[in-house]
Amino acid sequence: MFDMSRVSRENYLKTLDPKDRENYFFVAEMNGKIVGAANGRIFGRSGFSFLYGITVHPSKQRQGVGERLLRKVIAYSKQRGCHKISLNTLPVLIPALNLYLKLGFVPEAYLRKQWWKVDFIQMSKWLD
Numbered sequence: 001m002f003d004m005s006r007v008s009r010e011n012y013l014k015t016l017d018p019k020d021r022e023n024y025f026f027v028a029e030m031n032g033k034i035v036g037a038a039n040g041r042i043f044g045r046s047g048f049s050f051l052y053g054i055t056v057h058p059s060k061q062r063q064g065v066g067e068r069l070l071r072k073v074i075a076y077s078k079q080r081g082c083h084k085i086s087l088n089t090l091p092v093l094i095p096a097l098n099l100y101l102k103l104g105f106v107p108e109a110y111l112r113k114q115w116w117k118v119d120f121i122q123m124s125k126w127l128d
Helices: 008-015 065-077 094-102
Strands: 022-030 032-044 048-056 084-089 106-115 116-126
Touching: 022 065, 032 065, 048 065, 065 084, 065 094, 084 094, 094 106, 094 116
Parallel strands: 048 084
Antiparallel strands: 022 032, 032 048, 084 116, 106 116
């Protein structure tokens, strides 16, 4: 669910350290307001990028915002020399699963009762 209390320019700026080369944050804005966000981490020089979360405000879903954010994360991970990017998602999030499949992610693991006794799917994409 999109938690508006946590998504603001100020909150994102607080978490960014210009010296931190591992964490990444991208936001999508419309009319000066954040409508989507993606954040993840590149683990040192391992070549592995993990997308912790991608979210789009409900009023802006199905308008390409999530796809643009995900493409940005993929491009950034490639630029940083990553060979793989992974994420976890819920099996019930069919639109998200379809987006990940469309952009070349494949299910790599089914994580039964992973967090809060909820099932997750780990999806990964190998980068050229």
